[in-house]
Amino acid sequence: MAGNRPIKFRILELCNKSGGAWNYEVVKQIQKEYNLKSDYQRDSINFDLIELAACSLLKDVEAKVDEEGVYKKGFLLHKYVITDFGKARAANACLMYV
Amino acid sequence: MDLQSLKKQENQRRIRKGFMWALFCAILWGLWYIPGTVVWVLNPFDEMYAEIAATNGDGMSLIITAVLITAFNALTVILALMVWNGVLGKFGEMKRTLKEFNPCSKWFFLASIFGGPIAILGSFIAMGFVGGAFAAVAALMYPVVGSILASKWYGEKISKRAFAGIIFIIIGGITIFGGGLLNEIGAGNVVWIGYIGGLMAAVGWGIEGAIAGKGLDIAEPDVGLTLRFLGENIIWWVIAVPILAILGFPMFKYALMVFEPLTMLVLVFAGITFGFCYVTWYKSFPLIGVGRGQGIGNLYGLFAVVFIALFFGDIPSWTILVGGALCLIGSSVMFSEDAGQLESLRGE
Numbered sequence: 178m179a180g181n182r183p184i185k186f187r188i189l190e191l192c193n194k195s196g197g198a199w200n201y202e203v204v205k206q207i208q209k210e211y212n213l214k215s216d217y218q219r220d221s222i223n224f225d226l227i228e229l230a231a232c233s234l235l236k237d238v239e240a241k242v243d244e245e246g247v248y249k250k251g252f253l254l255h256k257y258v259i260t261d262f263g264k265a266r267a268a269n270a271c272l273m274y275v
Numbered sequence: 276m277d278l279q280s281l282k283k284q285e286n287q288r289r290i291r292k293g294f295m296w297a298l299f300c301a302i303l304w305g306l307w308y309i310p311g312t313v314v315w316v317l318n319p320f321d322e323m324y325a326e327i328a329a330t331n332g333d334g335m336s337l338i339i340t341a342v343l344i345t346a347f348n349a350l351t352v353i354l355a356l357m358v359w360n361g362v363l364g365k366f367g368e369m370k371r372t373l374k375e376f377n378p379c380s381k382w383f384f385l386a387s388i389f390g391g392p393i394a395i396l397g398s399f400i401a402m403g404f405v406g407g408a409f410a411a412v413a414a415l416m417y418p419v420v421g422s423i424l425a426s427k428w429y430g431e432k433i434s435k436r437a438f439a440g441i442i443f444i445i446i447g448g449i450t451i452f453g454g455g456l457l458n459e460i461g462a463g464n465v466v467w468i469g470y471i472g473g474l475m476a477a478v479g480w481g482i483e484g485a486i487a488g489k490g491l492d493i494a495e496p497d498v499g500l501t502l503r504f505l506g507e508n509i510i511w512w513v514i515a516v517p518i519l520a521i522l523g524f525p526m527f528k529y530a531l532m533v534f535e536p537l538t539m540l541v542l543v544f545a546g547i548t549f550g551f552c553y554v555t556w557y558k559s560f561p562l563i564g565v566g567r568g569q570g571i572g573n574l575y576g577l578f579a580v581v582f583i584a585l586f587f588g589d590i591p592s593w594t595i596l597v598g599g600a601l602c603l604i605g606s607s608v609m610f611s612e613d614a615g616q617l618e619s620l621r622g623e
Binding site: 181182183184185186189211218221225227228229230231232233234236240241242252253262266267269 | 278281282285289363364367368371372375378379491492493494495496498561562619620621
């Protein structure tokens with residue numbers, strides 16, 4: 178089932194766990210599942226996360242500065258969790274929750 | 276730098292990007308009015324208009340010709356978008372999104388109905404019956420429709436500033452509409468169908484934006500927009516053009532005659548400006564919201580008047596200038612809103 182549905186669907190699934198998920202983890206996971214290797218595609222996935230958060234489907238619960246460069250050195254890392262609105266919208270898209 | 280100010284900075288960056296997309300949309304949309312106006316006097320559309328007008332009257336002829344022009348516009352837009360998605364490597368995502376009919380592609384096909392047959396055709400009708408500058412400014416009311424729908428439907432927040440901006444734009448729109456109407460009545464020549472076209476553009480694009488905002492929740496803008504134009508091409512080429520041909524209008528005869536260098540060039544120019552104006556429009560929605568994206572996109576009215584004046588030497592009448600200035604003030608009010616207000620675009 179991996180890599181079959183639109184990327185934003187999968188992002189919502191990955192952020193649907195207690196405590197949320199860090200953006201760099203989600204981006205890496207998506208890159209692996211969808212076979213998107215380039216830096217441009219990495220940034221584009223992160224941008225999907227930003228759009229989802231701006232539209233209140235995700236909410237950032239924690240942020241820290243990327244000191245070691247796990248994603249991009251000096252930039253902010255966000256931990257996102259799905260909101261109720263995001264859950265309702267995802268249920269609407271028949272996403273299965275694990 | 277501490278975490279809080281880094282967060283604020285990141286937020287501002289997103290909002291600036293959203294406004295930048297919306298501004299590009301306005302410029303490209305304004306530019307589109309040049310090919311959109313020129314194409315009417317080119318063959319085969321010129322001959323087609325004359326032929327149908329001779330048998331069915333001017334008004335009917337204009338609408339039928341507008342259908343064919345709009346169909347070609349949609350065709351060149353989708354070509355431009357295919358190149359764009361190819362360069363971005365998004366065909367895979369497009370396929371995935373298309374397959375999700377109920378949550379995703381349904382919304383984009385719906386958007387294509389309001390944006391296509393209703394808004395774009397209305398805009399062409401306004402352009403043909405009244406004039407390019409009128410058509411450009413008539414649709415200025417659409418952010419009002421769009422932001423009210425987005426707020427009622429999925430709780431998009433409309434701040435006081437955004438609301439004030441919208442009010443300025445309404446007043447500006449009325450100035451433009453009213454002034455044009457007074458001039459036309461003065462000349463004893465009220466072209467109602469042209470004004471109805473203007474209204475169709477305003478309502479159609481407003482509804483389209485709100486619907487697209489819903490689909491864009493869980494889809495990528497570039498992909499969503501391409502699906503929207505896929506829908507529009509189906510509407511014109513599979514439904515409207517064949518039906519009109521069956522009714523006896525010479526649709527295919529003239530459709531096959533577009534392969535003239537100048538006509539092709541103008542159509543391609545229309546496709547590129549229109550296609551990318553739409554790309555930037557859809558990209559701005561998730562970043563700053565449908566209301567603001569449309570509000571800033573509204574600056575197209577001004578750009579169109581400026582570009583039309585530059586290219587055709589039409590001197591705009593003073594009411595259009597006053598109305599345009601009010602729209603500009605309204606958009607600036609939105610633009611200068613504090614980024615902190617925009618951290619989340621919707622109430623939870």
